[in-house]
Amino acid sequence: MSDLEFGEKSSTAPESSSGQISDGTLYPDTLHKQPTHQSAARVGENDDLDRTHTTASSYTASSLSLGREFVFVAVVCCAQLTTQAGLGQSLSIIHVIGRNYGLTRPEDLTWFIAAYSLTVGTFILISGRLGDLYSHKKMLVIGYLWFGLWSIVAGLAVYSNVIMFDIARALQGIGPSILLPNGLAILGSTYPPGPRKHMVFSIFGAMAPIGAAIGAVFAALFSLKWWPWAFLSFGLVLCFLAGLAHLAVPSPPVRQSQVTSFQSALNHIDLPGAAVGITALLLINVAWNQAPIVGWHEPHVYVLFIIGLLLIPVFFYVELRVAAFPLLPLDALKSADIGFVLGCLACGWGCFGVWFYYLWQFHLVLRDASPLLATAYICPIAVSGAMAAIATGYLLGRIGPAWTMMAAMSAFFTGITLIATMPIDQTYWAQAFVCVLVITWGMDMSFPASTVILSNAVSKRHQGVAMSLVNTVVNYSISLALGFAGTAEVNINPGGTSKESILAGYRAALYVGMGLAGLGWLLSLVYLVYDHIRAGVTLVRLKTKT
Known part of the structure; x- marks a missing residue:
């Protein structure tokens, strides 16, 4: 596993003296102060690792x-x-x-x-x-x-x-x-x-x-x-x-993988989120690009479009509630x-x-x-x-x-x-x-x-x-x-x-x-x-x- 994988000790936000991540604005030169918002239910034990401040010396660029x-x-x-x-x-x-x-x-x-x-x-x-x-x-x-x-x-x-x-x-x-x-x-x-x-x-x-x-x-x-x-x-x-x-x-x-x-x-x-999301994007796009060729009156065009639209809320449900x-x-x-x-x-x-x-x-x-x-x-x-x-x-x-x-x-x-x-x-x-x-x-x-x-x-x-x-x-x-x-x-x-x-x-x-x-x-x-x-x-x- 790479240094970019799960379990990495990194963050874009510095900690305050109280141990809480300080607030910041999203200007490019101060973006490293912006806290990341991770769901504890999603990342579990890695949540505390995300709060560890990463110094410039930990980036590979300094060694090249x-x-x-x-x-x-x-x-x-x-x-x-x-x-x-x-x-x-x-x-x-x-x-x-x-x-x-x-x-x-x-x-x-x-x-x-x-x-x-x-x-x-x-x-x-x-x-x-x-x-x-x-x-x-x-x-x-x-x-x-x-x-x-x-x-x-x-x-x-x-x-x-x-x-x-x-x-x-x-x-x-x-x-x-x-x-x-x-x-x-x-x-x-x-x-x-x-x-x-x-x-x-x-x-x-x-x-x-x-x-x-x-x-x-x-x-x-x-x-x-x-x-x-x-x-x-x-x-x-x-x-x-x-x-x-x-x-x-x-x-x-090389780091120890959590994928065992x-x-x-x-x-x-x-995989469920990927399948639903990719299918939705494909169907909507195919419908819009096929419509100029055969017309919106063709059943397969508007059926593909409707199914794609219906899959969008399904994707967000999977991401928020299932995955x-x-x-x-x-x-x-x-x-x-x-x-x-x-x-x-x-x-x-x-x-x-x-x-x-x-x-x-x-x-x-x-x-x-x-x-x-x-x-x-x-x-x-x-x-x-x-x-x-x-x-x-x-x-x-x-x-x-x-x-x-x-x-x-x-x-x-x-x-x-x-x-x-x-x-x-x-x-x-x-x-x-x-x-x-x-x-x-x-x-x-x-x-x-x-x-x-x-x-x-x-x-x-x-x-x-x-x-x-x-x-x-x-x-x-x-x-x-x-x-x-x-x-x-x-x-x-x-x-x-x-x-x-x-x-x-x-x-x-x-x-x-x-x-x-x-x-x-x-x-x-x-x-x-x-x-x-x-x-x-x-x-x-x-x-x-x-």
């Missing part, structure tokens, strides 16, 4: 040389880079792949993206729990291997049919669902709260736009010869990263800050998913750009993302999460508004270029802020669950929002082939993204007001005591 730390961070951050590369590689050549299988309707092509994002967002929670139990390093290696295997299968699906390709894409997405929470959990448990941790998480977030650009570029280049090479070569790179992760990531100290039997393992994994070790420890996530942050994250990244997909369609379909030229149009996200990550790593501990989220939601809303109002024949430098630069700041401000907040708000042994929750919200929101947008598109443009009718459908979809971004902005505003009121109340209490 600069060179070893560089390689270690690079390998872990490649989890985010390859995840988004897997998204970008299919977007840039989506019509090339579609023509190979005889598909031309936009609603048929969306499954190339949605199938991947669906499984990324659905299986993250259980993957994080497995990492908490059986070592995040082992899960990171397994994630790279799984991702590589099904990337190769996706490339070989050229000899089969589109159903096989869609299945391979869905199974390919399980790889990132393993990589993301465990990679972030490794970083969260390696670095103590502070500026260095903020910067590492910001670098991890910056890999998203860089990875999307790299995946799109290489896919476009390979499509000039044979598009399956994009997936085959990607699979080989992922297998290489698996070996590098085995060598570069520090091995956690098969039944004990099932209890710790929370001995809940997959989602709600007792540790009661803070209002976490609720606001996750709400903003869902709206912002749902908006980003709509923006990213339809920006590609705008260039490929309405402006008749080649995959390589369209990739060149979007590549500035890599540069803007790197700048945003560095700035966010510097500002996060100075302006606080409330202002960070407000700025991120503003960037999401501005970016998607620019593309939603863009004329077809307008020069690239007027709105398309600007929206690429702006919306990237939304990604690279919201993601690091969210990961830092949740990482510092829970103990080391819950790092996998915390990072799973952030990544579940990010990736599931992308897939679900694409279903919302696709439904709007086909209802505004039910099969029209003229550029005017296609543009009307795209704009309807983009307006859905604008609505999500606007909702996120309102949530961030409420959060900002709440944060200022809380800070004022705390100041008054301190003055009263003195």
Whole structure:
């Protein structure tokens, strides 16, 4: 067992002289003072261990040389880079792949993206729990291997049919669902709260736009010869990263496992909660993404949707009343800050998913750009993302999460508004270029802020669950929002082939993204007001005591 497993002597909160955990606010530079809220009924004898203060010297980062730390961070951050590369590689050549299988309707092509994002967002929670139990390093290696295997299968699906390709894409997405929470959990448990941790998480977030650009570029280049090479070569790179992760990531100290039997393992994994939660997420998402293709009038679409909705309260009942070790420890996530942050994250990244997909369609379909030229149009996200990550790593501990989220939601809303109002024949430098630069700041401000907040708000042994929750919200929101947008598109443009009718459908979809971004902005505003009121109340209490 790793140092991240059950029974770890760690906490994010210092003790007061009376032995009680002191209160604190959820600002990034003071998050280590925030108490964790664990249910005694859930963790039993480990509850007292969670209250033990963890010093900076107990984190692995202090023992790494600069060179070893560089390689270690690079390998872990490649989890985010390859995840988004897997998204970008299919977007840039989506019509090339579609023509190979005889598909031309936009609603048929969306499954190339949605199938991947669906499984990324659905299986993250259980993957994080497995990492908490059986070592995040082992899960990171397994994630790279799984991702590589099904990337190769996706490339070989050229000899089969589109159903096989869609299945391979869905199974390919399980790889990132393993990589993301465990990679972030490794970083969260390696670095103590502070500026260095903020910067590492910001670098991890910056890999998203860089990875999307790299995946799109290489896919476009390979499509000039044979598009399956994009997936085959990607699979080989992922297998290489698996070996590098085995060598570069520090091995956690061996600790005695509390999982002593098969039944004990099932209890710790929370199999009932995982089964109900995963089924609910799958059914709801499949319904929304299938509806644009066949319509909501088809019985199987609304039946799947209704069953998925009914399973949500069942999942919370299992987590609160049945599970001995809940997959989602709600007792540790009661803070209002976490609720606001996750709400903003869902709206912002749902908006980003709509923006990213339809920006590609705008260039490929309405402006008749080649995959390589369209990739060149979007590549500035890599540069803007790197700048945003560095700035966010510097500002996060100075302006606080409330202002960070407000700025991120503003960037999401501005970016998607620019593309939603863009004329077809307008020069690239007027709105398309600007929206690429702006919306990237939304990604690279919201993601690091969210990961830092949740990482510092829970103990080391819950790092996998915390990072799973952030990544579940990010990736599931992308897939679900694409279903919302696709439904709007086909209802505004039910099969029209003229550029005017296609543009009307795209704009309807983009307006859905604008609505999500606007909702996120309102949530961030409420959060900002709440944060200022809380800070004022705390100041008054301190003055009263003195």
